Amino acid sequence: MPKLTTNSRILIYGFAREGASTLKFLRHQGLKQKIFVTDDREIEIWDEQFKRVYATDQNLEFIQNPDVQNKDSASFDAIILTPGKSKWRLPAELWPILTNQTAIFLDKFPHQTIGVTGTKGKSTTSTLIFEMLRAAGKNALLIGNIGKPPLDYYQDVKPNTIIVFELSSHQLSLVSTSPHVAVLLNVFPEHLDYYPSLKDYVSAKANITKFQTQSDNLIYNSNDQNISAIARQSPAKQYPITSSRIRQVTDWETSLPGNFNKLNIAAAFEAVKIFGVTPEIARDVVKNFKPLEHRLELVGTFQGITFYNDSISTIPEATIAALDTLSDRVQTLFVGGFDRGVGFGKLAKRIVQSPVENLILFPTTGPKIWREIQKLNWQAKETYLTYETSEMKSAVNFAFEVTAPGKIALLSPASPSFNLFKDYADRGKQFKGWVVKLGKKPNK
Numbered sequence: 001m002p003k004l005t006t007n008s009r010i011l012i013y014g015f016a017r018e019g020a021s022t023l024k025f026l027r028h029q030g031l032k033q034k035i036f037v038t039d040d041r042e043i044e045i046w047d048e049q050f051k052r053v054y055a056t057d058q059n060l061e062f063i064q065n066p067d068v069q070n071k072d073s074a075s076f077d078a079i080i081l082t083p084g085k086s087k088w089r090l091p092a093e094l095w096p097i098l099t100n101q102t103a104i105f106l107d108k109f110p111h112q113t114i115g116v117t118g119t120k121g122k123s124t125t126s127t128l129i130f131e132m133l134r135a136a137g138k139n140a141l142l143i144g145n146i147g148k149p150p151l152d153y154y155q156d157v158k159p160n161t162i163i164v165f166e167l168s169s170h171q172l173s174l175v176s177t178s179p180h181v182a183v184l185l186n187v188f189p190e191h192l193d194y195y196p197s198l199k200d201y202v203s204a205k206a207n208i209t210k211f212q213t214q215s216d217n218l219i220y221n222s223n224d225q226n227i228s229a230i231a232r233q234s235p236a237k238q239y240p241i242t243s244s245r246i247r248q249v250t251d252w253e254t255s256l257p258g259n260f261n262k263l264n265i266a267a268a269f270e271a272v273k274i275f276g277v278t279p280e281i282a283r284d285v286v287k288n289f290k291p292l293e294h295r296l297e298l299v300g301t302f303q304g305i306t307f308y309n310d311s312i313s314t315i316p317e318a319t320i321a322a323l324d325t326l327s328d329r330v331q332t333l334f335v336g337g338f339d340r341g342v343g344f345g346k347l348a349k350r351i352v353q354s355p356v357e358n359l360i361l362f363p364t365t366g367p368k369i370w371r372e373i374q375k376l377n378w379q380a381k382e383t384y385l386t387y388e389t390s391e392m393k394s395a396v397n398f399a400f401e402v403t404a405p406g407k408i409a410l411l412s413p414a415s416p417s418f419n420l421f422k423d424y425a426d427r428g429k430q431f432k433g434w435v436v437k438l439g440k441k442p443n444k
Contacts, residue, residue, distance in 0.1 A: 001107055001176050002078035002097045004031065009075070011036040011063075014082030015046070018149045020053045022080050022101060023060070025151040034059045036076070080104075083145075083170035086194050102171035105143075105150040109157055110177045114271055117167040117208050118185025118221075120318050121264045123292055124256070125185060126166040128268035132285045136277040138162050145171060162275060169204040170194070178211040181274060182236065183219045183267050187226040188317045192341040202226055212236040219270045221263060239270050253287045257296050258325035294428035296322055302439025304405025310412035311428030316347035319414040323354050331407035332358040332399045334431075336366025337415030347414055348372035358402045360395045361388045365415040390420055392427070396434040 004010065010026065012019050015037045026035060035057075039046070043054060043062055054060055081087065081100045090098070106113060116126045123146050133140035139158060143150045144166035157163065165179060169191060187202055195201040209218050212234055220231045222240035231238060241263060249265045256265065269282045291297060299307040308326065313319045314337070323330060333356045335347075344365070351359075351373055361370055366388060374380045387398045399409040411431045421427040 001099050001103055004029070004078055004104070006031055006033060008033075008077040009036070011038065011076045011079045012082075013038055013079050014085045015039045015050060015054070016082065018082045018101060020050055021149040021152050022082075023053065023057065025101075025104075025154060027057075028155070032059065034061055036061050036063055038063050081174065083168060086170075087173065088194075088196055088200075098174055100171060100174045101149055101151045102144070102165075102167065103175045103177070105154065106165075106175055106177045106179060108154070109163055111180045112157065112161055113163040113165050113179035114181040114183065115165045115167050115179035115208050116183040116185070116267075116271075117169070117172060117205055118183075119188040119190050119315060120312075120321075121185045121260060122166050122168075123312075124261065124295060125183060125264040125268050126164050127292060128264060128285065128289060129183075129271050130164045131289065132268060132272040132277050132282050133162055133164070133275060135281050135285050136272070136275070138275060138277075140164060142166075144168075167208060169201055172207040173204040175207050176211060178207065178209055178216065180212075181217045181219070181271055182208045182212060183271055184208060184227050184230065185221055185263065185267060186224045188315050189342045190315050190340065202230070206230045206233070209234040209236055217274055219267055221267070241266050241270060245270070249286075252283050254289065256286070256289060256291055258321055260321045260325075294424060296325060297428070297432075299432050299435050300439075302435060303400060305400065305403045305439075306408045307399075307431075307435045307439075308408060308410045308412075309428045309431050310410060311417070311424045311431065313412040313414060314416045314424060315342060316344055316414045319347055319412040320350045322410060322412040323350055323356075326408055326410060328355045329406075329408045330354065330356055330410050332356070332360065332403045332409040334360040334362070334395060334399070334409070334411040335369050335414050336362035336364070337413045337417050337427075338419040339364040339368070340416060344369045344372045344414065348376055352376045356384075358385045358399070359387070360398060361386060362395070362413065362415075362420060363388070363390055364419060369414065392430040393434050393438075396431065396438055400438055 012022050079098050081098055087095055087098055114129060116122045130140050130142040139160050140162045142164045143153050145168040146166045187205055189198050191201055214235050216236040218234050218236040219239045220227050222228055222242050246262045246266045250262055265286055294309055294311040297309040299309050310322045313322055361367055385402055389395050403409045417424050417427040
């Protein structure tokens with residue numbers, strides 16, 4: 001990892017929430033020299049809060065993004081990437097001087113950290129671990145991909161703090177240190193617009209255990225072939241989450257829906273057992289745990305129709321799991337969004353096998369999913385009512401028109417949101433807002 005000293009020429013690549021957080025950290029660490037920032041966007045279109053940060057720091061210099069592409073490694077001593085910036089879009093000559101917040105944080109606190117990653121389930125699992133530790137009286141801190149830039153909490157870590165770090169593949173891609181406890185849930189094809197190949201994506205995930213030693217711990221889903229292959233290369237003490245381990249928590253009372261959440265619960269319990277948390281404490285946390293927003297979230301029943309917000313489902317496997325969980329009551333399904341190049345054959349097959357009758361198709365992938373369905377069902381045009389739209393209001397209005405009372409309308413897009421919405425949270429909030437507005441008074 002490149003050194004960050006008072007003599008270092010430092011570039012922050014990406015200046016939004018985490019970029020501003022990085023600048024604050026560097027200044028707090030006593031680095032008062034000129035620091036350079038760049039972003040894909042011109043300063044004029046930055047959010048006002050980041051414009052203010054830029055305007056008030058007199059030792060900050062903005063450089064045009066194209067200049068970065070042409071710089072050789074001698075121009076900077078360190079480039080700190082934000083998670084949305086891919087190293088594969090920069091010259092390979094710059095890679096040795098690249099780092100990020102996660103690498104900086106883990107380099108300082110590896111032995112106090114429980115790291116959690118997976119294509120899906122990492123937020124719920126991380127939060128479960130955090131709540132179980134807190135219930136056991138531990139000094140726990142939840143940071144990372146859950147919306148908490150790690151360097152914002154650097155000064156809060158005490159010797160007895162147990163850090164629960166939700167880790168995305170982007171955050172892991174530049175680390176050279178692994179956490180003391182690593183939790184690996186699953187790997188499905190995703191972010192294929194960010195990585196050159198699926199192999200590179202899996203390799204980034206593998207960094208969570210790559211640098212572990214025999215004194216560290218790896219908790220992993222043994223039913224996932226990609227994860228099991230990673231585990232075979234790890235020197236850490238291993239705790240496989242097998243089907244039998246998952247069955248041990250199936251009778252735990254919980255409002256978390258779906259079999260996939262049984263894996264999350266089992267993995268969380270396995271992690272906290274290392275820190276002495278008892279089954280009684282863990283069970284009580286699971287019993288009282290509320291599902292996180294946008295994750296098979298029950299919006300309510302309006303005009304007799306039950307609406308679920310599963311906006312976090314950005315891959316086909318997540319939508320398949322949602323259909324499996326809600327069973328035969330889903331009559332209307334909202335799908336589609338940004339195209340990352342993943343295939344939709346398995347999702348189309350699951351939809352054809354389901355009682356879904358109405359499909360609301362968001363661009364760009366909505367029509368692609370529809371074409372896959374038509375390949376499997378030559379009478380698809382007679383079987384399904386379809387509605388293509390880019391607007392959430394009209395989509396929800398269509399759902400009210402075609403969904404029968406007693407049935408479910410499910411937003412589970414199987415795709416990212418960036419072409420139409422700010423992010424998955426914005427998509428979910430718009431969905432919930434229009435359901436409430438158009439449904440008027442909830443019928444509960």
